[in-house]
Amino acid sequence: MSFPDFRFRYKAFGLNIASNFLLEGLLPADGEPEVYIKEGKVPVDLPGPPDSYGYTLVGTDGFAFRVKDIGTFLVTDGIQIIAERSEGCEPGAHVLFILGTCMGVLLFQRGLLPVHGGALALEGKHIIVTGHSGAGKSTLTAALTKRGCAFLADDIAALQENESGEPWIVPSFPRQKLWRDTAEQIYGSVDSLDRIPGIRDKYHVSMDGGFIEVPQRLDALFELSTHPGSEVIVSEVKGPEKLMVILRNIYRSEFIELMGKQGEHFMRCSALAAAIRVFHIERPENGFTVDEQIKGIIHKLNGIL
Missing domain, CATH: 3.40.50.300 (P-loop containing nucleotide triphosphate hydrolases)
Incomplete structure (x- = not known):
C-alpha cells in the first residue's frame, strides 16, 4: 500500500493505522502500518440520489456507503479506508463514521x-x-x-x-x-x-x-x-x-x-x-x-x- 503524506500514526482495535489527517483520541502506533485511512475521492458510483443513504459491494472484498450530509466512504480488503466529505459537512463529523461503520466493516473483512x-x-x-x-x-x-x-x-x-x-x-x-x-x-x-x-x-x-x-x-x-x-x-x-x-x-x-x-x-x-x-x-x-x-x-x- 502506498499513499503520500501518511504522517499521522495511531493504534486502535489492535491495528497500527496510518492516516493523512488528524484522528483525535487514538493511541500512538507501536509498529508498521496495517491499515491506511485517507481523505480523498471515493472512486465508486453508489446507487440512489447523491443526498441519500446508499451502499454497495466493490470487487471481491470492498464495501462503499454514503451518509447524507456527511460523505462517502470506501473500505477495502481490511486494509484501506477512503473518506470523501460532503460539501457543508462540519469538520471532523465524518470521523465518527470512520471509527464506527468503516471500522466495523474493516473488522469483518479482517476476520474479527x-x-x-x-x-x-x-x-x-x-x-x-x-x-x-x-x-x-x-x-x-x-x-x-x-x-x-x-x-x-x-x-x-x-x-x-x-x-x-x-x-x-x-x-x-x-x-x-x-x-x-x-x-x-x-x-x-x-x-x-x-x-x-x-x-x-x-x-x-x-x-x-x-x-x-x-x-x-x-x-x-x-x-x-x-x-x-x-x-x-x-x-x-x-x-x-x-x-x-x-x-x-x-x-x-x-x-x-x-x-x-x-x-x-x-x-x-x-x-x-x-x-x-x-x-x-x-x-x-x-x-x-x-x-x-x-x-x-x-x-x-x-x-x-
Whole structure:
C-alpha cells in the first residue's frame, strides 16, 4: 500500500493505522502500518440520489456507503479506508463514521467479530454490555468507568479468537461517546467535555489512565433491556437463546449477508455462545437504577470461576 503524506500514526482495535489527517483520541502506533485511512475521492458510483443513504459491494472484498450530509466512504480488503466529505459537512463529523461503520466493516473483512457494546473490567472479569439503542448501555458503562472500572471499548467491542479458540476483546481507543443527559447524570456537567462534531448533544469522554491497552479474555456478555416493572432483574441466558442474544447484538449485522459471510458468521457466533456466559439485565423503563444494575452484575460475576 502506498499513499503520500501518511504522517499521522495511531493504534486502535489492535491495528497500527496510518492516516493523512488528524484522528483525535487514538493511541500512538507501536509498529508498521496495517491499515491506511485517507481523505480523498471515493472512486465508486453508489446507487440512489447523491443526498441519500446508499451502499454497495466493490470487487471481491470492498464495501462503499454514503451518509447524507456527511460523505462517502470506501473500505477495502481490511486494509484501506477512503473518506470523501460532503460539501457543508462540519469538520471532523465524518470521523465518527470512520471509527464506527468503516471500522466495523474493516473488522469483518479482517476476520474479527464486532459486538455492538461497551467492554470493561469488573471484579477481575472482562465483560461486554450490549443492548438495543436506548436500552441504557452507555449510561451503565459510563457509571462503571466513573467508579474506576478499566475500559476496553465503547461502541464496538472487537473479538478475536486465540489459538485455543477463546474469545479475546481487542482494545479500541480511550474515548466514550455520551449524550448530554447521560453525561450530566454521571458527571454532573458537560462543561469539561468535547462535543462530537456533527451531533448537537453528544460528547466525548476521555478514558486516559483507565484504558486497558492489551487484549483481555471475554468472560461474560450482559444484554440490557427495559421492562414495565419496578425492579432490576438479572438472569442467566442458557441454551439456544445464548446464540440469539449474540446474533442480535453484532455491530452492523445487516452488512453480513451483503458481504456473503453468513455461514462463517453463524459459526463464529455459535462458538462464542459456547465459550462465554450470557446474562440478561431487565431494568425499569423509568427511573435511574444504575446502582441496582451494577449490584446484579457483580453478583453474577462472583459466580463465575
